Amino acid sequence: MSTSAKPFPIWGFFLLVTNSILMLAIILLIWRQQKLTTVFATSTPSEAAKLNPQNQAFVPELGPRHKLSYQQWLDILKQEARVAAEKQPRNLTILAGDSLSLWFPPDLLPEDRNWLNQGISGETSDGLLKRLDVFDSTKPEIILVMIGINDLIRGVGDEEILANQKQIIRYLRRTHPDTKIMLQSILPHGAEQSTWEGRDKLLAIPNSRIRKLNQELQTIANQQSIQYLDLYPLFANKEGDMRREFSTDGLHLNPQGYTVWRTVLQIYSNKELASQFQQKQKRPSTDRI
Structure with a gap:
């Protein structure tokens, strides 16, 4: 007695192809930046600037927000969250965090x-924990949280950072x-x-400590x-430091980053889409024949 093989599901094929293409894009991007890094290592600063002017010239376009106080900034975020709560846009995703999230080019x-x-x-x-209620009335599909580097810069202990992260998630x-x-x-x-103005503070934070914190997270x-999204390996070189080709100053990201x-x-978005499609395929049909 022979049994026929089950056909490969459409959602599985879609997920395989999509992930392959996107992962290839990341690999090619990192490979390209590694080549640029090799060039930078054998070039003078002026030659490097000519080879990669975008990396040298990139400055996040924050406009007047960059000069606002914390409270003024918070007031603006409250207004924006209020609009989102009123309009209830579809597929709403919230970026919650510090300047790394803030400067994400739209x-x-x-x-x-x-x-x-x-x-x-x-x-x-x-700070993030204390202002989560700002977007309580919104109905996001996804909330992305990235926080912690400024805690380390300010000398906050690991236990306190992790305790705050737990409370953020629970809330x-x-x-x-x-x-x-x-x-x-x-x-x-x-x-x-690093060339960031607080370079000495960064040097006091071993990246090995960040890796251990990430394991706890x-x-x-x-x-x-x-869901946990481990971005660290994609941004770290073989020494475990931020790849210079992905950063403006060793702390903040450039367009490549x-x-x-x-x-x-x-x-992640395409995985979710494929997962939803899979769930729909598995649901028993209610149609009568």
């Missing part, structure tokens, strides 16, 4: 959803029970190659049954 965000950016420059985990799960919460890893910094995410981040978010 034209690089995945286009298949509406975005509400709730990032504040210099934000800490304690979001309780307030937005139907929302997918995604906790993102803390990114590495550029170490000795992944454990927390698993315990809370939420945001492109990597965007690609990972797109992979």
Whole structure:
């Protein structure tokens, strides 16, 4: 007696192709940037600037927001969240965090959803925890959380950072029970190659400490049954430091860095789409023949 093989599901083929293309895009992007890094290493600063003017010249376009106080900034985020709560846009995704989220170029965000950016420059985990209620009335499909680097810069201990992260997740799960919460890893910094004005503070934070914190964050995410997005390996070189080709100053990201981040978010989005399609295919039909 012979049995016929089950046909490969359409959703599986879609997921395989999509993930392959997107992962290839990340690999090619990193490979290209590695080639540029090799060129930079054998070039003078002026020659490097000519070879990659975008990396040298990129400055986030914050406009007048960059000069606002924390409270003024918070007031603007409250207004934007209020508009989102009133309009209830479809596929709403919230970016909650610090300047890394804040400076995410709108034209690089995945286009298949509406975005509400709730990032504040210099934000800490304690600060974010205290202002989560700002977007209580919104109905997001996804909330992306990235926070922690400013805690480390300010000398906050690991236990306090992790405790705040736990409270952030618990609050979001309780307030937005139907929302997918995604906790993102803390990114590495550029170490000795950093040019950020607070370089000495970065040098006091070993990237090995960040990796250990990320391991704890992944454990927390698993315990809370939420998605964990480990971005650290994609941004780290073989020494574990931020790839200079993805950063403006060893702390903040340039367009190439945001492109990597965007690609990972797109992979996740396509996985969710394929998963939803799979669930629909598995549902028993209610049609009568």
